[in-house]
Structure formats: C-alpha cells, structure tokens
Amino acid sequence: MKDKRLENIDISAFQEDLISWYLENKRHLPWRENNDAYRVWVSEIMLQQTKVDTVIPYFNQFMEKYPTVYDLAEADQQDVLKQWEGLGYYSRARNLQTAVREVVASYDGEIPDDPKQLGSLKGIGPYTKGAILSIAYNQPVPAVDGNVMRVFSRVLLMEEDITQASTKKLFESYVGEMISKEDPSSFNQAIMDLGATICTPKQPLCMFCPVMEHCQAYAEGVQENLPVKKKAKKQRKEQYIALLIQNQEGKYIIEKRPDSGLLAGLWQFPMIPEDDIVKNDWQSWIEEHYDLDVDISESCTSIKHVFSHIIWHVDVRKATTNHKTAEDSRLRFVSLEELNQYPFPVSHQKMIPFLEEK
DNA sequence: AAGGCGGGGAA
DNA sequence: TTCCCAGCCTT
Numbered sequence: 001m002k003d004k005r006l007e008n009i010d011i012s013a014f015q016e017d018l019i020s021w022y023l024e025n026k027r028h029l030p031w032r033e034n035n036d037a038y039r040v041w042v043s044e045i046m047l048q049q050t051k052v053d054t055v056i057p058y059f060n061q062f063m064e065k066y067p068t069v070y071d072l073a074e075a076d077q078q079d080v081l082k083q084w085e086g087l088g089y090y091s092r093a094r095n096l097q098t099a100v101r102e103v104v105a106s107y108d109g110e111i112p113d114d115p116k117q118l119g120s121l122k123g124i125g126p127y128t129k130g131a132i133l134s135i136a137y138n139q140p141v142p143a144v145d146g147n148v149m150r151v152f153s154r155v156l157l158m159e160e161d162i163t164q165a166s167t168k169k170l171f172e173s174y175v176g177e178m179i180s181k182e183d184p185s186s187f188n189q190a191i192m193d194l195g196a197t198i199c200t201p202k203q204p205l206c207m208f209c210p211v212m213e214h215c216q217a218y219a220e221g222v223q224e225n226l227p228v229k230k231k232a233k234k235q236r237k238e239q240y241i242a243l244l245i246q247n248q249e250g251k252y253i254i255e256k257r258p259d260s261g262l263l264a265g266l267w268q269f270p271m272i273p274e275d276d277i278v279k280n281d282w283q284s285w286i287e288e289h290y291d292l293d294v295d296i297s298e299s300c301t302s303i304k305h306v307f308s309h310i311i312w313h314v315d316v317r318k319a320t321t322n323h324k325t326a327e328d329s330r331l332r333f334v335s336l337e338e339l340n341q342y343p344f345p346v347s348h349q350k351m352i353p354f355l356e357e358k
Numbered sequence: 359a360a361g362g363c364g365g366g367g368a369a
Numbered sequence: 370t371t372c373c374c375a376g377c378c379t380t
Binding site for chain 1: 372373375376377378
C-alpha cells in the first residue's frame with residue numbers, strides 16, 4: 001500500500017546511497033564522539049533553531065561544567081542561564097533543567113527510551129524525541145525539522161507549505177516509511193548533514209548529492225523553488241531608554257527580568273518604555289517603578305537589537321544616584337567585577353563597554 | 359492555528 | 370535587507 005509519492009522511489013537504494021555517503025563524509029562534531037543519551041539530548045536542545053558552528057563552544061563548555069544529569073539537576077538555575085548566555089531561546093535551558101530533574105526523580109537518572117515517557121519531558125517535542133530515540137537508542141523514529149523538510153520536499157517534490165502543522169505530520173509519515181530499520185541513527189543524521197552541506201536553502205550543490213538520482217525535484221529542475229514556505233510577519237518596533245545608574249561607591253544598578261516571557265530570569269540595566277515617558281517625566285517614572293531617586297545625564301549610545309518578533313531601539317543614558325541599596329528586590333547594586341557573574345542578554349551586553357570604573 | 363521566544367551568519 | 374537555522378510551548 002505505498003503512497004503515490006513513494007511509488008517512484010527505490011527506498012532500499014535511497015537508504016544505501018544516503019548512508020554510505022554519510023559513513024564516508026560525516027562531519028566530526030563533539031556530540032558525535034559517542035551515543036550517550038545525555039550528550040545527544042543536550043546537543044539537540046542547543047541545536048534547535050541554532051547553527052552547528054554556534055553550538056560547538058557552548059556544548060563543550062556545558063558538558064565540562066555539567067558532565068552528567070546529576071550535575072545539571074543539582075545546579076543553580078542562574079548558573080545554567082549564565083552557561084546559556086548568548087545562545088538565545090533561554091526557555092530551552094530552563095526546560096532542560098526541569099526535564100533533567102524529572103529524569104533524576106522519576107527514572108533513577110536513566111533517560112527513558114520509551115517514546116511516551118521521553119516525549120512527555122519538558123522541552124522534548126516530536127523532533128527532539130525522534131533524534132534521541134534514533135541516535136542514542138537506535139530506534140527507527142523520524143526526526144523531522146526544517147532541514148529534513150527541505151530535503152524531502154525536494155526528493156519527493158512536495159509543494160505543501162512547510163509552515164503548516166499538517167505538512168510536518170505528512171513529512172513524518174513519509175520519513176517513517178523511508179527510514180532505515182537497520183541503521184536509523186545514520187539515516188537521520190545523514191539527512192541532517194545532507195541538508196546542511198549539500199541540499200542547502202539556496203543554490204543546492206546537486207552535483208555532489210549522493211541521492212541526486214532519487215530526487216524528483218532535480219529531475220524536474222525545480223529544486224531551487226522548494227520548499228514552499230509562507231513569509232514570516234515583520235517585527236514590531238519598541239523604543240526604550242536604558243539607564244546606567246552609578247552610585248557614589250562606583251556600583252551600578254541591575255535588574256532581574258520576570259520569571260516568564262522575553263529573556264526570563266536574565267539581568268539587565270533598568271529600562272524604561274519610551275511610550276511611558278511622554279506622559280510622565282523620567283524621574284517620576286523611576287520613582288514610581290523602582291522607588292529610586294536618580295539624576296540622568298546625556299545619552300552615551302544608541303542600540304538596535306533584533307529579535308525574531310520584536311526590534312528594540314534603546315537610547316542608553318548615564319545616570320547617578322545617592323542610594324546604596326534598594327528596597328525593590330528585583331534590583332541589585334554591583335561592581336564591574338560582580339556584573340560578570342550575572343546572565344545578561346546580548347542587547348545589554350552591548351552597553352557594558354560604556355560603564356566606567358570609579 | 360497562530361504567536362511568543364534569541365541570536366547569528368550567509369547571500 | 371531577507372532568510373532561516375538539528376523547534377517547543379502557550380493560547
């Protein structure tokens with residue numbers, strides 16, 4: 001009962017061509033040194049929406065600091081966020097630690113190889129579940145991400161919009177049919193390597209493709225038009241004023257962001273939404289929100305920071321205060337050296353060079 | 359189904 | 370500029 005789309009594919013030959021190419025040409029990556037489930041897990045979380053070259057140094061440092069699930073389970077969340085600093089999507093770090101603690105508490109520290117148990121852990125969705133099951137436990141489960149959808153949209157000449165949830169399920173069904181039952185680990189990783197190095201979004205290197213003769217899009221000459229993907233919405237703009245507030249001891253005021261939402265749990269310099277300033281003056285806004293008395297001086301720099309869904313424009317100003325402590329528990333007075341202990345988003349790291357010793 | 363959630367590099 | 374990357378969670 002083969003699907004129409006699979007009728008033209010010799011699945012055995014496809015698997016053979018793909019896997020033999022992979023075994024000859026696979027990339028040597030830190031998380032491929034062995035198939036330890038914890039290492040696979042950490043790498044797959046870091047690799048979500050993030051390029052391999054970005055992940056490598058973070059992965060090495062993270063594994064050195066937290067070599068086992070027990071080390072990560074016992075760690076302080078602020079330290080874990082500090083390790084994640086600059087990598088983005090910080091809920092990944094918080095969810096990973098939540099899940100690791102669950103593994104220690106409920107599974108005696110053994111990462112489950114049961115699809116239901118594994119998939120119920122925080123932060124492990126369909127893709128990551130498939131990646132861990134196939135790579136660490138050699139189970140023939142699809143692991144469909146953007147990379148895999150690109151490759152198979154071309155091999156099978158599929159024109160469905162890959163931003164649709166229904167399309168992803170369709171791909172999971174096809175990959176489930178095509179995955180090697182003998183070596184699912186190599187099959188899934190081969191697709192990833194193929195998508196990263198040959199079957200690229202623009203100008204794919206079809207001449208070097210090990211499965212070129214199985215590719216329906218190549219046969220039709222339409223590989224450059226696939227996959228079909230709906231355009232993303234544009235980001236909204238937000239204006240802020242950030243304050244580098246120094247007291248007479250030379251310490252600066254930093255503020256902890258809320259435990260949920262954007263950049264949750266990270267630290268920043270106090271920041272005022274510019275919309276609020278038109279109605280009030282700055283002093284009273286700061287008085288009202290932080291219970292602080294500050295003297296604001298000139299603008300020292302202006303920062304533009306782009307998120308996936310927002311663009312921040314931040315006017316950065318120096319300021320002074322006579323306070324030595326703050327009532328507000330979100331606030332802390334820190335020296336320049338102490339500042340390094342706190343996880344900061346990249347947007348606010350850009351302000352640190354404008355701080356001065358005193 | 360749609361939107362929130364970071365940051366970087368390639369073209 | 371635009372794309373998009375080894376996605377998941379919440380609403």
